[in-house]
Amino acid sequence: MTKDDCIKKPSGAAGGWGALKSVGRQLMGTGSPVSRAKTLLSLNQADGFDCPGCAWGDPEHGSSFEFCENGVKAVAWEATKARVTPEFFAEHSVTELQGWTDYDLEHAGRLTTPIRYNPETDHYEEVSWQDAFDGIAAALNALENPNQAEFYTSGRASNEAAFLYQLFVRLYGTNNFPDCSNMCHEASGVALTQAIGVGKGTVLLDDFEKCDLIYCVGQNPGTNHPRMLASLREAVERGAKVCVFNTLKEKGLTKFADPQKKLEMLTGGAEPTSTDYYRPRLGGDMAVFRGMSKVVLEAEDRAMTEGRPPILDHDFIREHTSGFEGWCDMVRATSWEIIEEQSGLSRDEITRAAEMYLKAERVITTWAMGVTQHLHSVQTIREIASFMFLKGNIGREGAGLCPVRGHSNVQGDRTVGINEKAPAAFLDALEKELGVTLPREPGHNVTHAIGAMLEGTVKAFVALGGNFARAVPDSSLVADAFRNLDLTVNIATKLNHGHLMPGKASYVLPCLGRTEIDRNSKGERQMITVEDSMSMVHGSSGINLPASKSLKSEIGIIAGMAKATLGSDVVNWDEMAEDYDKIRDMIARVLPSFGDFNTQVRKPRGFWLRNSASHREWKTTTGLANFGTDDLRDRTEWQEVKGENGKFVLQTFRSHDQYNTTIYGMDDRYRGVYGIRNVVFINPKDMEKNGLSDGDMVDLIGCFDDGRHRACKGFRVVPYDTPYGCLAGYYPEMNELVPHQTVGDQSYTPTSKSVIVKIEPHQSA
Structure with missing residues (x-):
């Protein structure tokens, strides 16, 4: 591919025909024309499913056509006709799949059966659900203490799945809840x-x-x-x-x-x-x-x-x-x-x-x-x-x-208890509900989880969705740490690189997607809920047939693991998985702000979770809204380098055909990049000063001084309207340059928008 093939004039305005063409391309790969239309017209509707694409709010009046290009991409990505079967894993070893791109792995299709890694053959092999649950339970119960396990959550999980997950984990005995929100908001x-x-x-x-x-x-x-x-x-x-x-x-x-x-x-x-x-x-x-x-x-x-x-x-x-x-x-x-x-x-x-x-x-x-x-x-x-x-x-x-916020329910997950430092009132209410004593010691966020894995003090990692290993900083370092774990478990709809770093025991458990019908043993259709960025709680019910008869819902998988690990003395996990209304009833008892949860969420457009600050009620240490107490920093990262000596401040971000680590396609038409992802956007004056031309190949070298060499090699220079001394490029490819030690003050969020790097001419291997 030549430079002219991959770097073109950016498209005009956002949306327009470019968006419609993209929508058309995405939908052509999913089901029949009738099913495509039915799926799309059920997006963000009162009797349909909530968009898995983002957490932007829905209009109160309920548009009859309330979706966007990215929502269609998310739906098409999930509703693909392609399948990843046991035969696929028999044909492709884990070592081979590690060489595939993120795009190729996800476009292989939907996972169809639970699988377990066989280290002797280097292949994933089909396993029964019960054997998977029993194997996971045995590995978790073999740990010296519950704090040796990390339980990650993606913001696409529903309120019901997230609440049941934190219930399982706290009863297991830990507050280790690294969460996608730790990496964003x-x-x-x-x-x-x-x-x-x-x-x-x-x-x-x-x-x-x-x-x-x-x-x-x-x-x-x-x-x-x-x-x-x-x-x-x-x-x-x-x-x-x-x-x-x-x-x-x-x-x-x-x-x-x-x-x-x-x-x-x-x-x-x-x-x-x-x-x-x-x-x-x-x-x-x-x-x-x-x-x-x-x-x-x-x-x-x-x-x-x-x-x-x-x-x-x-x-x-x-x-x-x-x-x-x-x-x-x-x-x-x-x-x-x-x-x-x-x-x-x-x-x-x-x-x-x-x-x-x-x-x-x-x-x-x-x-x-x-x-x-x-x-x-x-x-x-x-x-x-x-x-x-x-x-x-x-x-x-x-x-x-x-x-x-980004993920469709990242805010809701935190509301219902995915929090390594949950408020005392929440834990008090949960203990009263269950009649047990729960752990109170703060657990691990993402940064702490990475540190514990690198130190070897964590032995197990369970992921409710997401692609943790690719989303985090220092991705290759974290990948090595994953391979040293005793247990890795991933609940997912599709294959990703996080599944290809197996520990001594490794399971991938396929779940229903947001678009798919979820029925209990009686054939009754189940509903889940999410909370958007405006604190509106919506119901969501899939309409498509499941990609495989072997799939379980996230809730069913969590209940199965919990029952096998803990038994059912405190919580009747089967009952919860059979009727999600029972989960919502418990949420409402623990979190009274949900009111009559089951009644309210069945109203068109759902209901608003009351926000005290919106009513000028301030639940702060002073009882008032607090002005800031911090002065400007002595020096920002830009002030440290100012584009001198080939050093810059880098931010990582998404391409247009991407949602978090999910790569829908290889184009970024709003920025004029097509068919490639290894690019670096740079101010034309910086290019001139550093002797660079449009299309040159360069290596980006991390400048964090901890003895580790961080590099992204073979990236194409793209001139762009960005301030002098500032660079930009796509993650997850550039996460390798983000040191896991540099985190936000008080938030522990990776500093992915202020990474100091230098540019060097590309040195081929």
């Missing part, structure tokens, strides 16, 4: 809990229809949560401002052609999704909001001096907040020089962005992993919250804080 949960008393956003989807201004920070909705583009576009159309802070210029944040608007598709039109666009340096978002706060405070000072009405909401600040004066002193003392250098924006640019806030009555600030995967992410989100407090933009209509 953990900083949001930590910061918001400190600031407003709840680790979730405070807005509903309806609030986007009523705000005057949206700040969209460190996120790329066009690829990660495309349905958000409609909300941004509609806001612009009705005259609201949408101000973007994003390191790269992304298509979805400039214009969007709505595939659901017929006239627009016929005329090739597209409408803006933003009114203002700024590109801060990597790690510069805290400085941006510190600078905007300075502008607001200076405007307040002028208003007071000139006898004009105040700009700040003094009633809100006085009645609902703590720490205002100390935070103001810190803001006023911060120099514009350090703000401009860290942010990469000029004082004039920051002032223009802040003037929108001065004029707006209702403001929403949204963010994603461009904010959460830095050393100072918690402090950055605290700064965002403090800025929003200035005009009381929380706890009222059309205003609030909105972390936009």
